[in-house]
Amino acid sequence: MKRLTTVLMTLTLVTALAAVLLSLTLQSTPQLRTTLTQVLIVLSMAGLVLLASFNGRRGRMETVGAHRDTSKRDEHATCTFSDIAANEQALQSVTELRDYLKDPGKYVRYGARMPRGVLLYGPPGTGKTLLARALAGEAGVPFFALSGSDFVEKYVGVGASRVRALFKRARKVGRCVIFIDEIDAMGKRRDDSASDERDQTLNALLSEMSGFYTGDGVIVMAATNRIEALDPALLRPGRFDRQIEVGLPGRDQRLKILKLHSRGKPLNDDVSLEELAAQTVSFSGASLENLLNEAALAAAERDDGGIDRQDLQRAFYKTVAGADREMLASPREKRIIAVHEAGHALASRLLSPENRLTRVSILPTGHGAAGYNLCIPQERVMVEKRHLENQIRVLLAGRAAEQLVFGDDALTAGASSDLARATELASAMVTELGMWDEPAVSLKALNRACGAGTGATEACKALLRSQYACVKALLASQVGAVNALANALLEAESLDGDAATGIIDAHLSSERPESA
Ligand code: ATP
Numbered sequence: 001m002k003r004l005t006t007v008l009m010t011l012t013l014v015t016a017l018a019a020v021l022l023s024l025t026l027q028s029t030p031q032l033r034t035t036l037t038q039v040l041i042v043l044s045m046a047g048l049v050l051l052a053s054f055n056g057r058r059g060r061m062e063t064v065g066a067h068r069d070t071s072k073r074d075e076h077a078t079c080t081f082s083d084i085a086a087n088e089q090a091l092q093s094v095t096e097l098r099d100y101l102k103d104p105g106k107y108v109r110y111g112a113r114m115p116r117g118v119l120l121y122g123p124p125g126t127g128k129t130l131l132a133r134a135l136a137g138e139a140g141v142p143f144f145a146l147s148g149s150d151f152v153e154k155y156v157g158v159g160a161s162r163v164r165a166l167f168k169r170a171r172k173v174g175r176c177v178i179f180i181d182e183i184d185a186m187g188k189r190r191d192d193s194a195s196d197e198r199d200q201t202l203n204a205l206l207s208e209m210s211g212f213y214t215g216d217g218v219i220v221m222a223a224t225n226r227i228e229a230l231d232p233a234l235l236r237p238g239r240f241d242r243q244i245e246v247g248l249p250g251r252d253q254r255l256k257i258l259k260l261h262s263r264g265k266p267l268n269d270d271v272s273l274e275e276l277a278a279q280t281v282s283f284s285g286a287s288l289e290n291l292l293n294e295a296a297l298a299a300a301e302r303d304d305g306g307i308d309r310q311d312l313q314r315a316f317y318k319t320v321a322g323a324d325r326e327m328l329a330s331p332r333e334k335r336i337i338a339v340h341e342a343g344h345a346l347a348s349r350l351l352s353p354e355n356r357l358t359r360v361s362i363l364p365t366g367h368g369a370a371g372y373n374l375c376i377p378q379e380r381v382m383v384e385k386r387h388l389e390n391q392i393r394v395l396l397a398g399r400a401a402e403q404l405v406f407g408d409d410a411l412t413a414g415a416s417s418d419l420a421r422a423t424e425l426a427s428a429m430v431t432e433l434g435m436w437d438e439p440a441v442s443l444k445a446l447n448r449a450c451g452a453g454t455g456a457t458e459a460c461k462a463l464l465r466s467q468y469a470c471v472k473a474l475l476a477s478q479v480g481a482v483n484a485l486a487n488a489l490l491e492a493e494s495l496d497g498d499a500a501t502g503i504i505d506a507h508l509s510s511e512r513p514e515s516a
Pocket residue numbers: 083084085086087122123124125126127128129130131181223224225257260284285286287289
């Protein structure tokens with residue numbers, strides 16, 4: 001601003017002088033007129049140079065402006081640890097950080113060094129951001145939040161400049177929490193394809209973090225869903241040296257989260273949160289919160305004073321499969337879909353009875369499926385080979401049922417995602433888990449060590465072929481049950497788990513192939 005005022009004053013002076021000289025030139029002798037004209041030209045040129053330099057400087061100021069700090073400062077991080085249910089271990093780890101933020105001096109007196117950075121890692125929606133925000137809220141300090149992608153820019157140096165601007169701002173504030181979400185966007189493992197821009201940004205972050213002193217009272221937290229993709233430099237001591245896993249909640253933890261988020265929601269007596277917690281295997285905290293909200297929205301629409309079991313069940317199906325859509329299929333297509341879904345349901349009932357069937361439907365879903373089977377998988381810590389084989393067979397059962405009932409020429413595109421998922425599982429079994437002819441070999445590691453050419457593709461195909469043959473033989477022995485369930489689906493369009501299981505069990509043939 002000061003510079004702008006100086007330039008404007010100089011320009012005004014130059015213009016005034018030029019005006020005086022012009023009037024003198026008009027009234028003077030020819031000799032004096034020549035001299036004055038020359039002075040006038042020199043003055044005009046000086047004015048032009050001054051203007052050009054001002055414009056250039058303004059351009060540079062704008063560029064510097066592009067290096068702005070894009071973080072969002074949350075002055076009112078009002079949430080606290082009481083807004084987090086479950087995640088006990090993660091909470092325990094951050095409690096110490098809260099004490100440090102409240103009184104960093106105490107730690108200096110004891111010569112203790114706080115972790116310079118804390119990395120929260122785990123699947124999406126498990127409460128990583130919530131944890132960081134609650135830490136700031138508990139300690140009563142400002143919260144600066146931004147995403148790793150805010151630093152990713154096309155122009156070299158811009159991301160690095162943003163990092164420096166952010167830390168400068170945080171240092172000015174004093175005690176605070178800086179939270180970088182999706183840090184993998186800026187901190188990916190550097191390899192041959194790494195860009196100069198990303199390298200510079202990452203280096204800027206590392207050097208800013210190294211420059212911290214325990215007494216600063218600044219905690220840098222970051223979150224990622226992909227810790228394995230991060231550059232090892234980020235995880236070295238002195239950087240993100242505390243790593244906290246925030247995993248998917250187990251059944252008891254889901255119940256706690258459901259109880260927390262149902263506070264203030266009028267649940268009817270027929271609602272059992274225990275039942276819902278058992279049903280929502282693999283749900284994250286965010287999905288549970290979303291499910292309860294969907295149910296509350298439906299109840300508000302109906303407006304009869306409470307949220308009932310039906311609202312929660314509908315919200316559950318909607319969260320898992322997407323909202324049911326209108327059926328537009330022709331009668332023949334409808335029959336193919338019904339047979340396909342009946343094949344999945346039957347294979348699941350016979351091969352993985354521990355996974356509880358909760359719904360079979362031939363209504364198209366908001367997630368793009370023509371129909372679906374919903375099973376609640378049993379929670380396991382270890383997965384055995386036979387579980388994976390059965391999973392592949394259940395996935396292939398839709399295609400097998402179509403082929404059995406309608407013949408080879410009637411195959412449809414409806415099995416494409418089943419085939420893709422079955423292939424991914426088979427590939428993991430062959431290349432990573434040693435669950436094929438060579439139980440002691442990880443082909444993936446072998447590939448890394450010795451180069452490609454290990455025959456994984458052929459092994460994968462063979463595995464898929466054999467699983468397909470098994471499930472096809474199983475369904476061939478139970479065509480009566482497949483048709484009975486398909487007919488019931490054509491009539492009702494969707495059946496709950498108990499109804500579908502009842503139909504299957506009533507039509508099961510006692511003859512089963514040995515391979516199944
Ligand atoms: P992402 O990895 O996708 O960024 P995240 O792990 O940071 O996700 P959050 O954004 O913290 O997840 O969680 C989203 C919402 O889910 C929270 O605002 C909260 O409503 C709910 N939530 C998640 N986990 C919990 C939990 N343990 N207790 C209570 N609510 C939770």
